[in-house]
Amino acid sequence: MWQFEHNAKALGYKIIAGVDEAGRGPLAGPVVSAAVILPQDFFCEGINDSKKLSKKKRDALFPRIMENALAVSTGLASHHEIDDINILRASLLSMKRAVENLSSLPGSPVPDLLLIDGKFTLDMDIHQSAIVRGDSKSISIAAASIIAKVTRDTIMKELHETYPAYNFVRHKGYPTKAHKQAILKHGPCPVHRLTFRGVKEVLHAR
Amino acid sequence: MPDDRKFLGREGESAALEFLQTHGFKILETNFRTRAAEIDMIAKDHETLCFIEVKTRRSIKKGLPKESVTPSKQHKIILGASFYLKKHRLLESRIRFDVIEVFEKEGRFEFNLIKNAFQAG
Numbered sequence: 001m002w003q004f005e006h007n008a009k010a011l012g013y014k015i016i017a018g019v020d021e022a023g024r025g026p027l028a029g030p031v032v033s034a035a036v037i038l039p040q041d042f043f044c045e046g047i048n049d050s051k052k053l054s055k056k057k058r059d060a061l062f063p064r065i066m067e068n069a070l071a072v073s074t075g076l077a078s079h080h081e082i083d084d085i086n087i088l089r090a091s092l093l094s095m096k097r098a099v100e101n102l103s104s105l106p107g108s109p110v111p112d113l114l115l116i117d118g119k120f121t122l123d124m125d126i127h128q129s130a131i132v133r134g135d136s137k138s139i140s141i142a143a144a145s146i147i148a149k150v151t152r153d154t155i156m157k158e159l160h161e162t163y164p165a166y167n168f169v170r171h172k173g174y175p176t177k178a179h180k181q182a183i184l185k186h187g188p189c190p191v192h193r194l195t196f197r198g199v200k201e202v203l204h205a206r
Numbered sequence: 207m208p209d210d211r212k213f214l215g216r217e218g219e220s221a222a223l224e225f226l227q228t229h230g231f232k233i234l235e236t237n238f239r240t241r242a243a244e245i246d247m248i249a250k251d252h253e254t255l256c257f258i259e260v261k262t263r264r265s266i267k268k269g270l271p272k273e274s275v276t277p278s279k280q281h282k283i284i285l286g287a288s289f290y291l292k293k294h295r296l297l298e299s300r301i302r303f304d305v306i307e308v309f310e311k312e313g314r315f316e317f318n319l320i321k322n323a324f325q326a327g
Contacts, residue, residue: 066242074284147285151284153288154287158301158303161322
């Protein structure tokens with residue numbers, strides 16, 4: 001899990017940030033990204049692909065990252081932005097915002113290399129490396145993946161309070177059977193992604 | 207931050223704390239922070255867990271206090287909320303993000319509690 005980080009250090013990079021997003025698939029809510037800079041001695045038992053991690057393990061790792069990371073930040077792109085520029089570009093935008101938000105932390109180190117999950121790099125003037133399935137290959141990306149996921153869960157929990165009819169707290173906006181049925185029954189709410197299949201047909205039918 | 211402003215901030219926070227208590231909030235934490243996250247107050251309003259940002263001002267010339275909850279500040283609050291929820295295993299709690307505006311005028315405080323001050327999504 002440290003291979004990419006070690007190689008980068010050997011090339012002379014000093015501050016390496018992992019970047020990942022959560023929430024490309026859901027029919028509602030924002031896409032959320034996180035950037036994390038870990039100390040070299042971060043102990044990583046159990047950290048791996050956060051999607052494969054059990055919820056229990058992820059919950060246990062989240063505080064450890066928050067307490068031990070040199071810097072943690074998040075960024076999001078709203079359901080409006082997702083509809084306007086498409087989900088791929090919105091997810092890259094949220095990643096860029098997460099990296100920009102790193103520098104809003106007082107005394108936070110400035111990364112000289114980004115390790116980014118996926119196929120794409122960001123429109124930023126920092127050296128970057130895109131790693132497909134990076135959250136199972138780089139510890140920094142895995143940590144960012146956990147922060148993004150847990151942060152998004154909190155946001156959906158809060159949106160549930162405003163739009164309880166859809167039960168966002170249960171499925172986080174993902175297209176479960178219950179969620180699709182709720183959209184059919186109540187129509188889309190103000191945080192649904194209107195360009196997504198499962199939402200737009202309902203919108204047009206009403 | 208100049209000392210005078212720091213002092214005003216602290217005064218505002220303790221005044222806000224009292225105000226919230228007299229309005230039935232149960233204060234759980236003040237100044238909950240890590241390197242990346244910060245929340246002024248965490249309190250329970252009936253069954254809802256509230257993450258509260260305190261904004262103290264002498265005048266509204268610089269804009270209303272709630273307007274200074276910038277997106278990057280919102281992120282810090284959401285991160286802090288996530289941390290708190292995980293730390294205390296409060297996975298089933300209802301949550302809300304509030305702002306309390308505190309206006310100081312000639313040694314007296316006025317309050318404006320904004321429930322659901324910003325929506326995270």
